[in-house]
Amino acid sequence: MTDTITLEKLDEKGRQIVFTGARTSNSFADTPVSDDELRDIWEMTRFTPTMANTQPLRVVFVRTAEGKERLLPHIAEGNAAKTAAAPVTAILAYDKNWHEEIPNVFPIRPEMKDYFAADEDARHGAGYHSAALQEGAFILATRAAGLAAGPIAGYDKDGIDKEFFPEGEWTTVMVVNIGHPGESPWFDRLPRVAAENAVVWA
């Protein structure tokens, strides 16, 4: 007899918070966000699965005036106002030397570290992909923490890397504004790709 573990469905309210009701915020109120709320985001994000548990994602939580001053020159004009207004901007990066953690995070196969040390293309490919899985989880965890996320694509990646990661060890993969929604924070919801164009049954 199998002692099957019974999993539970997320309730309707939870689905709305994390998936169906949440929206990308384009304006932010001046309501502050505490460091504990940001730690809460990380405490959820860090449990999302990655290839061989390698967890290459790293985060810089920029929430001081000095930090914003270092960041804003590297944000595209169209994203500058909301990035200045958001109480926190998270720089999501991945650690180019993520494989160094393998003996700690995947102790059942510590020798994987040597494989990825020797193959830079494999190291970049696997790290970038697993980091992006964590980026997707980070956005949903931000919502689960009761906050609005506003990921932006318009920024100078090299400029942010030079300013925040001068030794070249981490590299920026996404920038996410975080806070409470401000005035008219979002447009009407944009259309989704039709399910019959996106899902195939086999």
Place this chain on the structure above:
Amino acid sequence: MTDTITLEKLDEKGRQIVFTGARTSNSFADTPVSDDELRDIWEMTRFTPTMANTQPLRVVFVRTAEGKERLLPHIAEGNAAKTAAAPVTAILAYDKNWHEEIPNVFPIRPEMKDYFAADEDARHGAGYHSAALQEGAFILATRAAGLAAGPIAGYDKDGIDKEFFPEGEWTTVMVVNIGHPGESPWFDRLPRVAAENAVVWA
């Protein structure tokens, strides 16, 4: 006066289902999974944010004996038994011509389609990245649907592409077994990267 929208935190049970309590499953019970449960996963996944709402992710839900027969020859030996046992295996892919949807999904800037039509590197880079954000959300949505997810990295990508996408329009980015946990479905939880090595405050 700003009419600030108040967001809510996900409750403890919801956090456990989606983030902190969920585990990657390495064995599956023979409890069936219905097509409606799979549609439920997609109904949550499709609302996660992507660059300019482009939603490049596509899914093949393989859940028939015929479908499994087509898939299994392309799964690495170490992953074959669990992939055969799982009632469903999802092939996650991205549409290489995702930019064709831009006039539908981002009608405020339909001309972006031409930009990505002309620049193959930008098209691949943006599509691959946004698809990976959706892959991260897909795993969490599977848990929210009350099911266990078992993403696997060991498979022959070119073999799956040839078998399932012979016209070359979609390309495989991840394979995820889906079902209910079987016997001894997971090991003890592996360590997480220490927060002081992953999070920086600025």
